[in-house]
C-alpha cells in the first residue's frame with residue numbers, strides 16, 4: 692500500500708514502436724488516479740488512448756514504453772514480466788471493446804470467470820462459487836445455471852457482464868475499460884456504464900474509462916483527460932471541463948457530441964470545425 696499517494700501515477704509516459712525511427716505514438720503523458728476515482732481518457736480515434744491503456748501494464752510487446760507508471764507505489768515501467776502478470780491478475784484489470792475476443796468461445800463461462808482465482812491458487816470449488824456470486828452481482832439472471840453455458844449463448848451486453856465478472860472477481864483496485872460499450876446497442880451501453888459506476892462506488896474501485904464519446908463521460912467520470920495526437924491537452928474535473936473547456940480541441944470534441952435539442956437537419960460540427968474557427972479568429 693502506498694503511503695497516501697495516488698493509486699496510479701503516470702509521469703512523462705512515452706511509447707514508441709520498437710526499433711523504429713518514427714515519431715512516438717504517445718509522449719509526455721502525465722496523470723494520476725486516486726483510489727476509487729473515475730478518470731475518463733477521451734479523444735478522437737487514433738489519438739493514442741488505447742496505446743496509453745496498454746502501456747500501463749505493457750500489454751503490447753511491439754512497443755517500447757518509457758517514463759514512469761507507479762501503481763500502488765510500485766514502478767511498472769521496466770518491471771519483470773512475472774511482476775507485471777501479477778499486477779494484471781490482481782491489481783489492474785482491463786476490459787476491451789469487443790467482449791467476444793476476451794472470451795474463449797469453447798470454454799464454459801463459469802470456468803473463464805473462475806480462472807483468475809484458480810491461477811492464484813484458490814481451490815476450484817471455491818473459485819467457482821465466487822465466480823457465480825460475481826456473475827449474479829453483475830446482473831446475470833439465474834447465474835448458477837447460466838454459468839454452465841458457453842459465451843456464444845449470451846447476448847453482447849451479457850457477454851460484457853461476463854468479461855467484467857472475470858475482470859473483477861480477483862478484486863482489482865483499478866479497472867481500465869477501453870471503449871467497453873462501443874460494440875453494444877445504445878440501451879445496453881447505458882446498462883454496462885451504470886454497472887461500472889455501481890461497482891466503482893460499492894467496491895471503491897478506481898476506473899480509467901477510455902472513450903471517443905464525450906456523451907457518455909458526464910455521468911460516470913470525476914475527471915476527464917483529453918488526448919490529441921499522442922499528447923494530453925487538458926485534464927480537468929468533468930463539470931469544469933464541460934462548462935468551460937480551455938483547449939479548442941476540447942471545445943470541438945464537446946460540440947461534436949450529438950444533442951437532442953439540435954435543429955432537425957443541422958449538420959453536426961466536427962472537431963476540425965472548432966479548431967478551424969480558432970485559427971480563423973487568431974488570423975483575423
Ligand SMILES: Nc1ncnc2c1ncn2[C@@H]1O[C@H](COP(=O)(O)OP(=O)(O)OP(=O)(O)O)[C@@H](O)[C@H]1O
Pocket residue numbers: 708716734735736737738739740741742743751753754903
Ligand atoms: N504497435 C503499434 N505499432 C504501430 N503503430 C501503432 C501501434 N499501436 C498503435 N499504433 C498507432 O498509434 C496511433 C494511436 O492508436 P490508438 O489505438 O492508441 O488510438 P486510440 O485513440 O485508442 O484510437 P481508437 O479509438 O481508434 O482505438 C494510431 O495511429 C495507431 O495506428
